[in-house]
Amino acid sequence: MLRVDALLRSEYLFFLLFIIPILMGTSSSMLLPVSAQPKSHVFLEDWFGVKFTLNVTVDETWMLPKTYDVSIKIRVTDMGGNQHLWINDIKVGVSLYVEERLLVDRYLYSTGDEYSAMVSLKSDTAFSLLKPGDTGSYKLYLDIRGKVKDKYGFEWSGWTYESFDIDVYAPPAPVKITSELPPKIVVNDTFSLKVSVTNEGDYPITDLEVEISEPFGAIITGDKTYALNKLDPKSTETFTFQLKATLPSETSTTAYVSYKSVNGYKVYRWSFPFCEKKIDIVIGRIPTMLTCAVSSGRITKGDSIIVSGSLTPPMREFITLTFTRPDGTTFDRTVQTGTDGTYSYQYTPDATGGWSVKASWAGSLYYEGSSSTPVSFTVEEKRCIIATATYGSELTPEVMFLRGFRDGIVMNTFAGRSFMKVFNAWYYSFSPAVASMIAANDVLRNLTKIILYPLIGVLRLATATYSLFSFNPELGVVAAGFVASSLIATVYFTPCFLIICFIKRLEIPVKAIYVQFLSLALSTMLILLAELTQCASLMMLSTSIFVLTTISLVMALSIKYPLKLIADIKYLLKRGQK
Numbered sequence: 081m082l083r084v085d086a087l088l089r090s091e092y093l094f095f096l097l098f099i100i101p102i103l104m105g106t107s108s109s110m111l112l113p114v115s116a117q118p119k120s121h122v123f124l125e126d127w128f129g130v131k132f133t134l135n136v137t138v139d140e141t142w143m144l145p146k147t148y149d150v151s152i153k154i155r156v157t158d159m160g161g162n163q164h165l166w167i168n169d170i171k172v173g174v175s176l177y178v179e180e181r182l183l184v185d186r187y188l189y190s191t192g193d194e195y196s197a198m199v200s201l202k203s204d205t206a207f208s209l210l211k212p213g214d215t216g217s218y219k220l221y222l223d224i225r226g227k228v229k230d231k232y233g234f235e236w237s238g239w240t241y242e243s244f245d246i247d248v249y250a251p252p253a254p255v256k257i258t259s260e261l262p263p264k265i266v267v268n269d270t271f272s273l274k275v276s277v278t279n280e281g282d283y284p285i286t287d288l289e290v291e292i293s294e295p296f297g298a299i300i301t302g303d304k305t306y307a308l309n310k311l312d313p314k315s316t317e318t319f320t321f322q323l324k325a326t327l328p329s330e331t332s333t334t335a336y337v338s339y340k341s342v343n344g345y346k347v348y349r350w351s352f353p354f355c356e357k358k359i360d361i362v363i364g365r366i367p368t369m370l371t372c373a374v375s376s377g378r379i380t381k382g383d384s385i386i387v388s389g390s391l392t393p394p395m396r397e398f399i400t401l402t403f404t405r406p407d408g409t410t411f412d413r414t415v416q417t418g419t420d421g422t423y424s425y426q427y428t429p430d431a432t433g434g435w436s437v438k439a440s441w442a443g444s445l446y447y448e449g450s451s452s453t454p455v456s457f458t459v460e461e462k463r464c465i466i467a468t469a470t471y472g473s474e475l476t477p478e479v480m481f482l483r484g485f486r487d488g489i490v491m492n493t494f495a496g497r498s499f500m501k502v503f504n505a506w507y508y509s510f511s512p513a514v515a516s517m518i519a520a521n522d523v524l525r526n527l528t529k530i531i532l533y534p535l536i537g538v539l540r541l542a543t544a545t546y547s548l549f550s551f552n553p554e555l556g557v558v559a560a561g562f563v564a565s566s567l568i569a570t571v572y573f574t575p576c577f578l579i580i581c582f583i584k585r586l587e588i589p590v591k592a593i594y595v596q597f598l599s600l601a602l603s604t605m606l607i608l609l610a611e612l613t614q615c616a617s618l619m620m621l622s623t624s625i626f627v628l629t630t631i632s633l634v635m636a637l638s639i640k641y642p643l644k645l646i647a648d649i650k651y652l653l654k655r656g657q658k
Contacts, residue, residue, distance in 0.1 A: 120136070123135075123136070127238035129161060132154055134240065135154075135155070136150060143251070148178075150198070151198055152197045152222070156190070156191050158191055165238075167186045168225045169224075170224050174220050177218070180201055182197055203343060205344025207343045212251060212253040213252040221241065250343045251341075253285055276319075277337055279313055279316075280314070284313060287340045289308075295361055297325065298325050336356050369450055373387070378457065379458075380461065388423065394421025397417050397444070398416050399417060433458070437457075481536060489543065496557045502620050502623070534571045542564040546560040558604075561623070565634070573631060600633055
């Protein structure tokens with residue numbers, strides 16, 4: 081018994097000093113396994129005089145995740161006078177990762193006796209530290225326990241521990257990441273990002289996790305991470321992430337994938353570049369639509385045109401209206417939309433011919449700019465309707481002179497334009513009907529010619545007056561207006577009213593003349609104020625009062641003094657008769 085105990089103590093000491101370091105094994109990283117061919121390892125053993133060979137045949141490389149077959153053959157070469165060799169159990173393992181135990185209970189009695197066994201090792205996740213695609217070097221060990229019965233009948237415990245290096249190869253576990261986005265993304269859109277993961281390896285992967293980073297200019301509204309228990313070889317799984325665009329930008333997100341390989345290795349992006357993918361995202365501004373229309377496609381010079389339209393989606397913004405004149409030059413005007421997105425702008429064109437106008441908006445941080453299609457309109461000369469009907473054509477010298485006086489002198493000044501707005505409203509309210517009657521009646525046409533000839537002469541004198549003040553067109557047009565009004569009153573109105581007053585024995589009060597002088601002075605001051613303030617409505621009022629007052633004053637003066645002269649003559653004649 082003392083001998084057996086001693087042997088047992090020696091056995092444990094040997095285990096502590098030699099076996100444990102062997103069990104720990106070593107590993108090395110290689111791109112491919114060295115060999116998968118079978119190789120035999122033969123060991124000579126001696127248990128208390130019983131000599132036997134231990135033949136272990138294995139593949140040089142364990143190709144995970146397959147089972148690893150270990151072929152064991154024990155053959156007695158010399159019994160050494162002992163009665164038998166008893167093989168109790170055999171343990172086969174690889175370092176500290178995998179171990180299989182085989183209960184044998186086999187007796188070998190004579191030289192030449194053999195015992196054979198096959199042990200299959202399964203890896204499962206034992207080699208979870210072995211990176212996919214790498215090869216590690218490990219110790220395969222055999223632990224054989226048994227007894228020897230000597231010729232005296234004593235039993236002695238026998239133990240064999242042998243090891244050698246094998247390679248363990250972990251297969252690659254590649255994946256492929258693809259993504260899909262909507263063709264167009266704009267601010268405030270809720271959109272889907274589809275991330276697809278394909279297992280391109282030959283074995284399943286497990287514990288798959290897919291995560292995306294939150295991009296600048298968007299927020300993740302749904303799950304940030306998705307998980308899948310298992311993804312089979314050559315299979316694809318798609319994960320849909322929900323995001324909302326918040327800011328126009330050219331941004332990106334990154335999809336991260338992690339999983340376990342078939343041997344249990346945790347695959348992360350920092351070890352395997354194919355486990356992450358940058359996904360570019362372009363977030364555009366919200367599209368807008370801008371419309372533009374004009375109140376009429378054809379207007380006469382001096383009239384205003386209204387440009388209107390709307391901006392969609394409705395918002396309060398500044399719109400640029402670009403006008404193109406008949407000569408091709410352009411100019412801009414700015415108008416602000418209301419809260420409903422609509423706008424309106426009134427403009428008076430200053431030239432005849434074909435015009436066009438286009439609305440445009442540069443956009444804002446969240447909204448795209450937009451522009452409308454150009455809208456055309458035509459500005460025509462104001463026709464001298466009665467004169468044209470009287471003389472038969474717009475090209476006659478008389479009509480062309482009248483139009484030239486209006487457009488070349490009056491309409492080229494602020495005071496003149498303002499007065500013509502009032503005059504045109506009055507004149508064109510009845511002139512079309514009068515012109516139609518004149519054009520249809522030769523007698524009436526000839527009569528109108530006689531009536532218009534003094535007007536042409538009056539306007540020639542007004543033109544000459546305007547020329548005297550050419551250094552100041554505004555002053556010149558007021559002076560020309562005074563001369564024209566005075567002469568028109570003298571030529572057209574005074575004779576008629578003079579006859580009426582003579583027949584009815586009417587007199588013009590002196591106070592009435594004073595009032596008219598005051599009215600003329602006041603209207604002149606208002607014209608000056610309107611010029612200084614450039615107030616169109618004040619100028620329209622003051623010039624109208626100025627013209628009417630001038631006509632009225634000249635009529636009063638032209639009637640009062642001739643009537644007084646007639647009255648004096650009559651008085652002298654009566655005294656002479658007495």
